Amino acid sequence: MEVFEAARTVLAVRAYQNKPVPPETVRRIVESAWLTASSINGQPWHFIVVEERAVLDKIAALARTGRYIAQAPLVVVVGMETSRYAISDASRAIQSMVLTAWSEGVGSNWVGFQGLEAVNPLLGIPPEISVLAVVPFGYPVKRLGKGRKNRKPLGQVAHLGRFGMPFA
Ligand SMILES: Cc1cc2nc3c(=O)[nH]c(=O)nc-3n(C[C@H](O)[C@H](O)[C@H](O)COP(=O)(O)O)c2cc1C
Numbered sequence: 001m002e003v004f005e006a007a008r009t010v011l012a013v014r015a016y017q018n019k020p021v022p023p024e025t026v027r028r029i030v031e032s033a034w035l036t037a038s039s040i041n042g043q044p045w046h047f048i049v050v051e052e053r054a055v056l057d058k059i060a061a062l063a064r065t066g067r068y069i070a071q072a073p074l075v076v077v078v079g080m081e082t083s084r085y086a087i088s089d090a091s092r093a094i095q096s097m098v099l100t101a102w103s104e105g106v107g108s109n110w111v112g113f114q115g116l117e118a119v120n121p122l123l124g125i126p127p128e129i130s131v132l133a134v135v136p137f138g139y140p141v142k143r144l145g146k147g148r149k150n151r152k153p154l155g156q157v158a159h160l161g162r163f164g165m166p167f168a
Pocket of ligand 1 (some may be wrong): 010011012013014065066109110111112113149150
């Protein structure tokens with residue numbers, strides 16, 4: 001899939017078919033995160049791939065904003081080392097994974113921010129590494145409205161030359 005087409009059509013996928021994601025696709029998803037650029041090339045991240053059903057169920061129970069993780073065939077837990085750039089670096093790596101997956105027909109979503117500290121002991125992640133997000137992946141149950149997104153008008157957020165001058 002062409003890059004803009006992937007950015008144009010990707011959507012948050014919260015329901016997954018009961019179908020495994022092939023190992024070569026999983027590998028590409030993880031490599032896309034690994035190869036992502038980071039500030040001063042610090043790479044302050046860790047990607048824990050979880051495919052074991054019982055563990056996925058436990059993560060789902062912890063993730064208050066992502067109970068649907070329980071249906072996913074796999075998740076990547078994204079941990080950050082202590083670095084002032086960690087959130088931006090790890091966020092960019094997540095976007096690499098989301099777009100790489102989508103280009104192969106695999107949906108995903110960012111699940112974050114609430115209750116994720118409890119993932120550390122479950123997966124043996126050292127306490128100095130904070131979990132930014134859990135990203136479930138799987139083939140979407142529904143064909144999602146390709147390219148139909150609920151977004152503010154482009155002219156409201158894109159400016160040309162000077163704030164307030166409409167780009168579009
Ligand atoms: C930083 C970030 C955090 C998010 N956290 C959650 C979350 O915890 N649970 C969830 O179901 N969706 C989460 N989402 C998905 C957004 O709600 C979703 O992308 C947004 O509503 C736009 O929908 P769309 O991606 O389908 O266009 C998150 C997205 C981002 C970028």
